[in-house]
Amino acid sequence: MHKYKLLLNPSLDETVHVVNEALKKGFLSLLVGLCRVNYKGRASSVLGWGERLVIIKRDGSVLVHRTWDFQPVNWQPPGSVLQASTRGRNLTIRSVRLKPRESLEIEFEKVFSVLVMDLVDEAEFTMYASEKDMQKAVMANPELVEEGLRPLVKEKEVEHGFIDVYAVDREGNIVIIELKRRIATSDDALQLSSYVEEVKKRSGGRGVRGILVAPSASKKALFLLEKHGLEFRTLNPQKCAELVESSSKRITDFF
Amino acid sequence: MHKYKLLLNPSLDETVHVVNEALKKGFLSLLVGLCRVNYKGRASSVLGWGERLVIIKRDGSVLVHRTWDFQPVNWQPPGSVLQASTRGRNLTIRSVRLKPRESLEIEFEKVFSVLVMDLVDEAEFTMYASEKDMQKAVMANPELVEEGLRPLVKEKEVEHGFIDVYAVDREGNIVIIELKRRIATSDDALQLSSYVEEVKKRSGGRGVRGILVAPSASKKALFLLEKHGLEFRTLNPQKCAELVESSSKRITDFF
DNA sequence: TGCTAAATCTCGAAC
DNA sequence: GTTCGAGGTTTAGCA
Numbered sequence: 001m002h003k004y005k006l007l008l009n010p011s012l013d014e015t016v017h018v019v020n021e022a023l024k025k026g027f028l029s030l031l032v033g034l035c036r037v038n039y040k041g042r043a044s045s046v047l048g049w050g051e052r053l054v055i056i057k058r059d060g061s062v063l064v065h066r067t068w069d070f071q072p073v074n075w076q077p078p079g080s081v082l083q084a085s086t087r088g089r090n091l092t093i094r095s096v097r098l099k100p101r102e103s104l105e106i107e108f109e110k111v112f113s114v115l116v117m118d119l120v121d122e123a124e125f126t127m128y129a130s131e132k133d134m135q136k137a138v139m140a141n142p143e144l145v146e147e148g149l150r151p152l153v154k155e156k157e158v159e160h161g162f163i164d165v166y167a168v169d170r171e172g173n174i175v176i177i178e179l180k181r182r183i184a185t186s187d188d189a190l191q192l193s194s195y196v197e198e199v200k201k202r203s204g205g206r207g208v209r210g211i212l213v214a215p216s217a218s219k220k221a222l223f224l225l226e227k228h229g230l231e232f233r234t235l236n237p238q239k240c241a242e243l244v245e246s247s248s249k250r251i252t253d254f255f
Numbered sequence: 256m257h258k259y260k261l262l263l264n265p266s267l268d269e270t271v272h273v274v275n276e277a278l279k280k281g282f283l284s285l286l287v288g289l290c291r292v293n294y295k296g297r298a299s300s301v302l303g304w305g306e307r308l309v310i311i312k313r314d315g316s317v318l319v320h321r322t323w324d325f326q327p328v329n330w331q332p333p334g335s336v337l338q339a340s341t342r343g344r345n346l347t348i349r350s351v352r353l354k355p356r357e358s359l360e361i362e363f364e365k366v367f368s369v370l371v372m373d374l375v376d377e378a379e380f381t382m383y384a385s386e387k388d389m390q391k392a393v394m395a396n397p398e399l400v401e402e403g404l405r406p407l408v409k410e411k412e413v414e415h416g417f418i419d420v421y422a423v424d425r426e427g428n429i430v431i432i433e434l435k436r437r438i439a440t441s442d443d444a445l446q447l448s449s450y451v452e453e454v455k456k457r458s459g460g461r462g463v464r465g466i467l468v469a470p471s472a473s474k475k476a477l478f479l480l481e482k483h484g485l486e487f488r489t490l491n492p493q494k495c496a497e498l499v500e501s502s503s504k505r506i507t508d509f510f
Numbered sequence: 511t512g513c514t515a516a517a518t519c520t521c522g523a524a525c
Numbered sequence: 526g527t528t529c530g531a532g533g534t535t536t537a538g539c540a
Contacts, residue, residue, distance in 0.1 A: 043385065045382045050374075052376060057320075063320075068333065075325060113370065120305065128300070238299065330518080357518065436532085437533085442515090
């Protein structure tokens with residue numbers, strides 16, 4: 001951390017100065033105090049007086065956090081334009097987004113602490129076990145779904161959307177595979193069904209199967225699959241990520 | 256604010272003590288320092304060394320924020336069980352969630368500041384212009400959609416889900432209304448289409464219309480509506496909220 | 511820029 | 526406890 005500034009029980013004028021300065025320099029600001037919040041834009045919201053944490057980031061995003069809940073109670077996304085000012089006896093922070101037009105107003109009656117910092121963070125963030133990882137794993141190791149399966153195309157476009165994996169089974173049937181990294185829902189089953197119906201229309205009498213592949217599925221999803229003559233296979237996204245990882249490692253080792 | 260504690264450049268042992276104490280008492284903790292983060296559970300992620308803000312809330316939720324982005328880079332939802340400890344020369348904060356099993360590990364090499372507070376926040380949070388508001392408005396003022404429309408049921412159950420508003424038009428046709436508070440997508444059009452098809456099967460030859468009602472719609476959504484013989488009406492959720500508000504006020508005034 | 515689909519989606523309500 | 530659907534969803538990828 002190169003620079004920081006800490007104020008305890010600051011005057012509102014002092015706070016305005018420090019926050020506007022932080023905004024100009026692109027520093028991170030944390031404010032804790034007694035405030036109320038109004039939002040108007042895609043929807044409207046009102047939050048009465050209470051003690052909260054307000055975070056102002058260098059990209060213009062604003063977060064209002066209560067002492068509970070993962071989600072901020074109010075916020076403004078990156079790119080919003082923000083200004084702090086004193087009006088009467090209170091401090092107001094106003095943030096406006098242009099597209100879509102929406103505005104957030106935080107009014108402080110009392111600020112307990114202000115912490116402004118120039119944090120240094122150059123690290124990369126990497127995630128594994130996404131749906132893309134499952135797709136790669138199934139393309140490279142189709143036996144994860146079924147012995148003898150031959151994947152032909154991924155992301156095959158059809159009228160309603162995209163088929164995750166388009167394959168052919170041992171007996172020459174077309175196999176439509178829908179992948180989900182989470183518990184499959186009835187929506188997922190219906191989506192697969194619509195893909196299968198569409199492919200059936202153009203398959204010229206060739207057999208068409210549909211397989212929903214996910215770590216698990218809801219009861220209604222399983223019921224709908226059964227009803228539409230579709231199948232379900234269990235597949236753990238973490239296992240897929242490990243496979244993708246180890247195979248890319250093997251390639252790296254080779255060179 | 257009843258109580259708070261602030262540490263600047265604390266030792267890691269001191270930090271462990273204060274954080275565990277805060278957890279026990281259900282206070283909000285803010286930590287700023289140099290850390291790295293690993294997550295494993297529904298997915299996996301790795302984040303290298305960098306300076307960040309860590310928020311620990313009284314319900315057990317944990318947030319790791321970088322100086323940019325609206326979203327936390329890593330997190331743990333409410334109900335997770337957390338513990339701080341020193342291992343070797345570093346401070347580790349470990350948070351575990353049981354269902355689904357996932358764990359977050361934050362390792363601090365250096366803590367710049369710790370702020371622990373007992374924030375008081377009893378205020379209510381209220382939101383307007385939800386889809387429910389649109390539903391109420393259309394039930395009470397069906398002319399928002401079409402002159403002469405008579406709404407019969409809301410949340411009518413059909414095989415695939417629930418019809419937002421089930422109505423009859425001037426000419427006695429059944430009208431299926433699907434409401435969206437945001438720009439309508441092609442999925443929304445297809446959902447409406449499936450409702451209409453299902454109702455047609457049981458309508459005994461009676462005319463069935465489908466209307467998608469939203470502030471606007473994507474091109475593909477409009478194309479699909481056209482293709483399936485469905486209709487679109489513009490309706491602003493904010494306007495609906497105002498109507499609902501003013502009518503409930505009228506009722507209040509009456510008593 | 512608009513649009514589509516994934517997300518460690520989260521969150522709440524209904525069952 | 527499970528499931529389902531809304532959300533100021535956000536975000537990234539791609540046309």
